[in-house]
Amino acid sequence: GAVVSQHPSRVICKSGTSVKIECRSLDFQATTMFWYRQFPKKSLMLMATSNEGSKATYEQGVEKDKFLINHASLTLSTLTVTSAHPEDSSFYICSAGRTGGQPQHFGDGTRLSIL
């Protein structure tokens, strides 16, 4: 069964809305989780590393004020897309690894559509 749960699976909302996506590790604690963005038929692009109890580390070119990450507990990381616009529409995927990091387990993704 799934070891990483992502919610919601699909979101459709109006431009200007902020959207929160949750990523939970179901049967293990994860001090580190990762957030990816994926465009249709393309590979996964790492956006940021979510660190429990500290600030997230963002990859080059990713706006930290646009994509807010909170990792308040060892089993939950959230990604908030603030003031979303149509260009933020994408498939967002999280992953988490058990102690030692590998292998990573992936959530089923969230399809975000901004109208």
Add this chain to the structure above:
Amino acid sequence: TQLLEQSPQFLSIQEGENLTVYCNSSSVFSSLQWYRQEPGEGPVLLVTVVTGGEVKKLKRLTFQFGDARKDSSLHITAAQPGDTGLYLCAGPLGGATNKLIFGTGTLLAVQP
């Protein structure tokens, strides 16, 4: 900068054919992973190769890690429509993080 280039980018074949997907880098990786992803879902790990020259088999799928640990291949024998999906290789960036870098992806369509 570590990059993983996959080829081909797209592949459409008939059921029963064989195929090979390549994952190449100019950098050495401690390990490489192969994933398959279906539309609307997250990637699912198929295999991890760790040792240079290693060959692993998973039913009709054969994975090989290059001797220099800079490349890997995935060979599918007698492809079936159920093999359709996006195939991704990935490797750890190393250092103190557990970051993974993903290959550019190979979209496979197996026609019945």
